[in-house]
Amino acid sequence: MSISSTYTTILETGYRLFAEHGFEKTSMTMIAKEVNISKPALYYHFVSKESIIEVLFDEICKSIGFENFFTIQDYTNDNFEEKLISDGLRIILKQNEDIYYTRIMNQYQALGYRNPTYSRKLIDSLDGFTTGFVALLQHGARIGAIEDTDALVKAQMLTMMIDSMDNFISYGLAYHYEAIWTKAVVTIVRGGTVR
Missing domain, CATH: 1.10.357 (Tetracycline Repressor; domain 2)
Structure with a gap:
């Protein structure tokens, strides 16, 4: 999986998990598990859950x-x-x-x-x-x-x-x-x- 496709998969997974569980109850561990990558690999793409939330919102606003x-x-x-x-x-x-x-x-x-x-x-x-x-x-x-x-x-x-x-x-x-x-x-x- 390339960096760009992993990045996109993280955002898509975050979108679904945040919608299903809310921002508070969704953890970086949950996202990493769903994407099937390690937590360090997830942190390579996003420094925090908040950064996923922010980038995802920008993408939604564009769409x-x-x-x-x-x-x-x-x-x-x-x-x-x-x-x-x-x-x-x-x-x-x-x-x-x-x-x-x-x-x-x-x-x-x-x-x-x-x-x-x-x-x-x-x-x-x-x-x-x-x-x-x-x-x-x-x-x-x-x-x-x-x-x-x-x-x-x-x-x-x-x-x-x-x-x-x-x-x-x-x-x-x-x-x-x-x-x-x-x-x-x-x-x-x-x-x-x-x-």
Whole structure:
């Protein structure tokens, strides 16, 4: 096994074990045993459990970033609404496919209450969605797919929808997430106003 594949296996194993047992109850010994390497070999890659937790969080934040789901240049006047719906639904599907995602994100949210580094990264991730949606909506206005009004407010609404659905899914609530996302997008794209 190469260094890079061992490193990746450690992170993947940590992801699963942290989700199953929590940060506190998962030990370096447990991780080493699951990866089938010695503790010194594990310490060669990561100096502590905290370093695994930190690197893993950075990787998760990268994997859930706006640009992983929405590619602005792929949006046209003809496909804007449909593509915004389908790209947003990919986030929901990804979360539903990963049985560990909700549990580990709950761990990081709890950690964020004690450690401002983690809460800042969570906030940065949400800000990245808002910034991305602003750019996407401005692109939509430039190509004539949507009206050129309230891009920031609309972007914040979309970000709030994504984050709220993420939280509601984590609570196990069986809402109609696809219909909710579709309705939100259609309202925003077609210029629905709040009265």
